[in-house]
Amino acid sequence: MPLTESETAVLEPDALEALVSALRARGYRVLGPMLRDGAIVYDDLSSAADLPIGWTDVQQPGRYRVERREDAARFGYAVGPHSWKRFLLPARLRVWRARRDGDGFEIDGEEAESAPLAFVGVRGCEISAIAIQDRVLLGGRHVDADYAARRDGAFVVAVDCFEPADTCFCVSMGGGPGITAGHDLALSEILDGEHRFLARAGSQRGAELLRALPTRRAATDDVAAAAAAVEAAAGRMTRTVEAGDLRDLLARNLEHPRWEQVAQRCLTCGNCTMVCPTCFCTNVEDVSDLTGMEVERVRIWESCFAVDHSFLHGGSVRQSGRSRYRQWLTHKFGTWHDQFDSSGCVGCGRCIAWCPVGIDVTEELAAIRESDGARG
Ligand code: SF4
Ligand code: SF4
Numbered sequence: 001m002p003l004t005e006s007e008t009a010v011l012e013p014d015a016l017e018a019l020v021s022a023l024r025a026r027g028y029r030v031l032g033p034m035l036r037d038g039a040i041v042y043d044d045l046s047s048a049a050d051l052p053i054g055w056t057d058v059q060q061p062g063r064y065r066v067e068r069r070e071d072a073a074r075f076g077y078a079v080g081p082h083s084w085k086r087f088l089l090p091a092r093l094r095v096w097r098a099r100r101d102g103d104g105f106e107i108d109g110e111e112a113e114s115a116p117l118a119f120v121g122v123r124g125c126e127i128s129a130i131a132i133q134d135r136v137l138l139g140g141r142h143v144d145a146d147y148a149a150r151r152d153g154a155f156v157v158a159v160d161c162f163e164p165a166d167t168c169f170c171v172s173m174g175g176g177p178g179i180t181a182g183h184d185l186a187l188s189e190i191l192d193g194e195h196r197f198l199a200r201a202g203s204q205r206g207a208e209l210l211r212a213l214p215t216r217r218a219a220t221d222d223v224a225a226a227a228a229a230v231e232a233a234a235g236r237m238t239r240t241v242e243a244g245d246l247r248d249l250l251a252r253n254l255e256h257p258r259w260e261q262v263a264q265r266c267l268t269c270g271n272c273t274m275v276c277p278t279c280f281c282t283n284v285e286d287v288s289d290l291t292g293m294e295v296e297r298v299r300i301w302e303s304c305f306a307v308d309h310s311f312l313h314g315g316s317v318r319q320s321g322r323s324r325y326r327q328w329l330t331h332k333f334g335t336w337h338d339q340f341d342s343s344g345c346v347g348c349g350r351c352i353a354w355c356p357v358g359i360d361v362t363e364e365l366a367a368i369r370e371s372d373g374a375r376g
Helices: 015-025 124-138 145-151 204-211 220-236 246-251 258-265 271-275 321-340 361-375
Strands: 008-011 029-036 039-044 055-060 063-068 092-101 104-109 117-122 155-159 185-191 195-201 282-288 294-301
Touching (some): 008 015, 008 220, 039 063, 117 124, 124 145, 155 204, 185 204, 185 220, 195 220, 246 321, 246 361, 258 361, 321 361
Parallel strands (some): 029 117
Antiparallel strands (some): 008 195, 029 039, 055 063, 092 294, 185 195, 282 294
């Protein structure tokens, strides 16, 4: 009997190879997780054998390590330094190039990404992050044409997270660890003795792809095992944020002494903004060649921790580390709501793990809340 959009099926681990092949056969550029340089990163998957089989990550504030697992889990880690924004909003993108031509010049525009993208191994927090960037880059009056071209037709193979890191708090922000929306295909990796994947289609094309894979019908036990793994993962998450009233809490604490204390530690390196899957600020640079015959305009990721980020005529508005950290945190958790009707944080924990001095947003927010009560 043919599968419908909401049906489920079970795949053996070896069927992931068929999944990658089927996506490639449909013309997708297939991207997914792999182990490289001591981290689990996202790049082109040539085969399911590229997945980080039997590896996990261990994360704490200012610390990220990969370690061997005792099983052959394909998705047995949380999230690494990369997010899918690396492909949807590249860190460096040539916008146009111009060449002198006699007394004039010629301008070449850039072609957008040609093959549709397929993301394999997308976490719940990452689906939320993509939805946030969609609102920012597609939802306003000014649509980012390059982002729109890359996002158009992107196929999402999401995977429930059953191994949250010590730095994760997606339960507080409402985006994980289970997959509930935003996917074409959702997988639950079940490791309760028989290694298998419960697959759920989330769209017509997801159902069509699932139909092309070697599967067996899902039993009640498979569905129950997947649900139990998600529930157990949620229960293991130790970090929390009281998210409901953060906008107002931060707005009435702009002069809180905690901003000065965190500024004593913060290096204003901008790592937190680079790894954050929702940060979207960019800048442009014009670069000419040594002969002066060619010039190109390049769009690059920008950080609100850079002094020049707030440069207006006469100087930068936010000169101190205190003001720059405050800008980041109050925008992400507060004024983002005014601009985009949601929080700018999905609780992935990357900014905590990749901060070289281990500054933890959950701790900073809790400290402000604690003495807000005392002051109030
Ligand atoms: S909070 Fe950490 S990662 Fe962010 S700018 Fe400061 S030192 Fe760098
Ligand atoms: S602010 Fe930190 S925890 Fe929140 S989405 Fe960005 S990197 Fe993840």
